[in-house]
Amino acid sequence: MIRYMMSKILANRANWAWPYAIILTIFVIMPLVMIVYYSFQDAEGQWSLHNFHKFFLSTDSVNTLIYSIGIAMITTILCILLGYPAAYFMAKTEYRLPKVMASLFILPMWINVLLRTLATVALFDFAHLPLGEGALVFGMVYNFLPFMVYPIYNTMLKMDGSLIEAAQDLGASPRKVFTEVFLPLSMPGVYSGIVMVFMPTISTFALAELLTMNNVKLFGTLIQENINAGLLGYGAALSLIVLILIGLTSFFDSEE
Amino acid sequence: MKKVFANAYIWILMLLLYAPILLILVFSFTEAKVLGTWTGFSTNLYRNLLMGEAGEALNNAIYNTVLIALVAAAVSTILGTFAAIGIHNMRHGRVRQAITFTNNIPMINPDIITGISIFLLFVFLGIGRGLFCVICAHIAFCTPYVVLNVMPQLMKMNPNLYEAALDLGATPMQALRKVIIPELKSGMISGFILAITLSVDDFAVTLFTKGSGTVETLSTYIYADARKGGLTPELRPLFSIIFLVILVLLVFYNLKTAKQTSNN
Numbered sequence: 001m002i003r004y005m006m007s008k009i010l011a012n013r014a015n016w017a018w019p020y021a022i023i024l025t026i027f028v029i030m031p032l033v034m035i036v037y038y039s040f041q042d043a044e045g046q047w048s049l050h051n052f053h054k055f056f057l058s059t060d061s062v063n064t065l066i067y068s069i070g071i072a073m074i075t076t077i078l079c080i081l082l083g084y085p086a087a088y089f090m091a092k093t094e095y096r097l098p099k100v101m102a103s104l105f106i107l108p109m110w111i112n113v114l115l116r117t118l119a120t121v122a123l124f125d126f127a128h129l130p131l132g133e134g135a136l137v138f139g140m141v142y143n144f145l146p147f148m149v150y151p152i153y154n155t156m157l158k159m160d161g162s163l164i165e166a167a168q169d170l171g172a173s174p175r176k177v178f179t180e181v182f183l184p185l186s187m188p189g190v191y192s193g194i195v196m197v198f199m200p201t202i203s204t205f206a207l208a209e210l211l212t213m214n215n216v217k218l219f220g221t222l223i224q225e226n227i228n229a230g231l232l233g234y235g236a237a238l239s240l241i242v243l244i245l246i247g248l249t250s251f252f253d254s255e256e
Numbered sequence: 257m258k259k260v261f262a263n264a265y266i267w268i269l270m271l272l273l274y275a276p277i278l279l280i281l282v283f284s285f286t287e288a289k290v291l292g293t294w295t296g297f298s299t300n301l302y303r304n305l306l307m308g309e310a311g312e313a314l315n316n317a318i319y320n321t322v323l324i325a326l327v328a329a330a331v332s333t334i335l336g337t338f339a340a341i342g343i344h345n346m347r348h349g350r351v352r353q354a355i356t357f358t359n360n361i362p363m364i365n366p367d368i369i370t371g372i373s374i375f376l377l378f379v380f381l382g383i384g385r386g387l388f389c390v391i392c393a394h395i396a397f398c399t400p401y402v403v404l405n406v407m408p409q410l411m412k413m414n415p416n417l418y419e420a421a422l423d424l425g426a427t428p429m430q431a432l433r434k435v436i437i438p439e440l441k442s443g444m445i446s447g448f449i450l451a452i453t454l455s456v457d458d459f460a461v462t463l464f465t466k467g468s469g470t471v472e473t474l475s476t477y478i479y480a481d482a483r484k485g486g487l488t489p490e491l492r493p494l495f496s497i498i499f500l501v502i503l504v505l506l507v508f509y510n511l512k513t514a515k516q517t518s519n520n
Binding site for chain 2: 007010011012013014015016017018019020021023024026027028029030031032034035037038082085086089090094095096097098099100101103104105107108109110111112113114115116117118119120122123125126142145195199200202203204205206210220223224227232235236239242243246250
């Protein structure tokens, strides 16, 4: 009987997604509900807006958020400026770059991110450069560049070449072809890149710690410190703020 | 001229990206405790590492990293493949939309949020953190990538193959094993490899889900080490070996696919 029912259920292949749907509910949706739940609880376990009050009344916390957004913007812009040409040169066959090049951009990811960062710190020491904001931005760009190059590169590869040819045939100058056809068509890749770089940068903590000798605090540092200190409600509230910002940026992504 | 510029640009960028890695490679051949000091050529660090004399803590961290990555990647690949087949066969409706939307969340969420949210769930349920919690969290953030890798393969597959197998008398399980899985194999393999990569590279999620116990992975071990101010020197040969193995695999794979495309 059970065997018969099982085979009936399995015969409809749409049902094969259910185990994963359950896992998603337990390990993705429930945890997010927990962030909301804890952020509206005060230390005594009562419902309150206490954590959000605390955040907006603390100039330090608000400043850390604004500062992190600033650093994240600089990192994202530098990643676009460096990554877009790189993706362009690799995607266009006329430059004859070997195909393995794109994979070489992600290969460093196989060296542990913290070890790579510590090596960057050693490089800065070698060159007698001071650790601090400059090193932080360098380390962030270094770490997140592949996440910008890859989506742009993929979008460019999938691009419909006939549209570009059509523009050329209709007499557009190379500059016009680029600005009017190629660039707009590659923008979805740039948007994905922004989503992949911007938010992770804001919520970084270990990189900032290592690259600035713990002198610069990012929003991620603030979250980590509060969670470590056992202030779960406040940590959850700060996480919820990050989630809201993600909602806003991915809305910007899906607009396209 | 343009070609020279493009090549120069890419190579300079590569040099910058690889500079810290070259540093690790070079300094894996000297014994100095501090990264960046040269005390003469020596292969002692390699010997220590391979003979298991780099310290109990490092050996444990290596063991845990491998264990977590293999279990999480295996479970994610099975779970994700079934999920992809399920989603592919669903009607376009709310349920399908909800699953694909939720599938995207772990990919968009920064690691720290994924880690803290799962940590809060375990606190709420009163379950202690540790190896189990870490593996669950890794499965949660790896599976979406498997789904994403298997989906395109399903789109390419002839939808009648499965029905044909059933008509010819195969049970659904036989049809799965003999017809569907072989068609999805390349997507499953790339999903599995990606899952291992993400799991090994992960730091923030593991940090929040491992609890205060003794479960350390390489990432958390390095973090703890760096905070103490010193870095176990044997980490240099360890990651040099990992890097070179992956590099060789990558070049080999590229040569193979290049050969295949030129043969076609």
